Amino acid sequence: MAEHVCPVWVGHLLANPVRKLFQNPRKIFKPYIETGMTVLDIGSAMGFFSLPAAKMVGETGTVVCVDIQEGMIKALEKRAKRAGVLDRILTRVCFEDSLKIDDFKNRIDFAYAIAVIHEVPAKTNLIEEIYNALKPDHHFFVAEPKGHVSNKDFAETIQIIKNAGFTLLDQSKAMMNWQAVFKK
Numbered sequence: 001m002a003e004h005v006c007p008v009w010v011g012h013l014l015a016n017p018v019r020k021l022f023q024n025p026r027k028i029f030k031p032y033i034e035t036g037m038t039v040l041d042i043g044s045a046m047g048f049f050s051l052p053a054a055k056m057v058g059e060t061g062t063v064v065c066v067d068i069q070e071g072m073i074k075a076l077e078k079r080a081k082r083a084g085v086l087d088r089i090l091t092r093v094c095f096e097d098s099l100k101i102d103d104f105k106n107r108i109d110f111a112y113a114i115a116v117i118h119e120v121p122a123k124t125n126l127i128e129e130i131y132n133a134l135k136p137d138h139h140f141f142v143a144e145p146k147g148h149v150s151n152k153d154f155a156e157t158i159q160i161i162k163n164a165g166f167t168l169l170d171q172s173k174a175m176m177n178w179q180a181v182f183k184k
Ligand SMILES: C[S@@+](CC[C@H](N)C(=O)[O-])C[C@H]1O[C@@H](n2cnc3c(N)ncnc32)[C@H](O)[C@@H]1O
Pocket: 005, 006, 011, 014, 015, 042, 043, 044, 045, 046, 047, 048, 049, 066, 067, 068, 069, 072, 094, 095, 096, 097, 098, 099, 113, 114, 115, 116, 119, 120, 121
């Protein structure tokens, strides 16, 4: 696995519930996720965000979890089973330069990429794939960790996302993250 990619052992730390104190999935997703939606989690790791998202979409919804590392996806499936939401989680191991989500063209109601874009070398391609998967008028939420990503780097990421056709709706700073919301 490439050096810039978060190792699987760190995935266990990222899934720690204490993280909710400063990055609460339910609060972040409240404006965007409704029952029955199909949600795309890019770089899901072990599902710190996917499991709450799966509870929010309910029995009729789906969370598509895509990650480059099989170890992350296997651990996510175990955690989803324990949480009783495996039935509404669809997992996929992708390539470094492709999310392999062509079959979701215009089918995603809400997409998010949290602490992942800085790990992806082919950012333009990644964003284009997300754009194609999202339904028109629907939201894409991005967050990047301040510790790894400078303000300038985040501004560049925002520009790449806008260049793909997204409209920037909101940009904010959380305690440890840069955040932005876009609309297709
Ligand atoms: C720092 S972790 C963040 C995980 C999760 N979003 C969270 O906030 O808990 C980044 C994740 O992105 C995944 N990743 C890295 N490059 C990727 C790529 N090109 N496509 C999909 N996932 C990728 C890594 O395997 C890792 O699980």
